[in-house]
Amino acid sequence: MGLGGDFAAKGWLGFSDSPDLRRWLAHAGPLALAARHDPGHAHWLTCEGTWFVGVNALANDAGGAIAGSGPLPGPAIGFARETLGFAGDLDRAQVSIAYPGYPRPRVGESQAAFRFRRDRDAAHVDGLHPVGADRQRRLEEFAGFLMGLPVSEADARAAPLAVWEGSHLVMRAMFRRMLAPHLPEDWPQIDLTEAYHAARREAFATCRRVLVHARPGEAYLLHRMALHGMSPWQDGAFAPPEGRVILYFRPEIAREDWLYRD
């Protein structure tokens, strides 16, 4: 099975070390750490100081360039462009930093939501947001994929990404069933709450939970519909003082491509 087939079956793929990517990180890494301490980003520190969420906190351009780095290089973005057919602009990367003790409750989080964070990695599909007082799940963002690029040298027990292997197939069946009867411009108005929760239960019951760890210079790619989350920081896990730092790119694609591409 080629890399494309592997990704299509599992819903995620790891990429080995790239010297070009390490050279890019030599520019982007220090700016990611600076973004963490930018006073304008203070609101991103949550879970009692154990997680810096850092959505779009990196000031890279549409090609992934920042501070003279040149465009984002490496096999992961190459795979996204050549095999997945991604031809759009990159978004500003999320700078996700976990610290020892994650998770602690997030501000305003219910006890049930905190238990779900602790026991189920706050598993979710990107783009599905709880909307309104009754927290209806609606699809509001249409990312082509999720690409993770570790910045710091943390070990495999320092709050790694959890992914439910094959869950993208369960979710894809649900999304197509629920959304195909409607025009794409109406998709964000569709209440997906029940269908999503049922699909999530099915994924928990039938898919293997895999912890994904990588080192700076390596990368991983998640299918846009894969169920995933951040796992707890395990006692004694090692990370440098700056924490477990990972950049995530999550660029938007056309809605029809989001629903109907493999």
Ligand SMILES: [Fe+2]
């Ligand atoms: Fe996510």
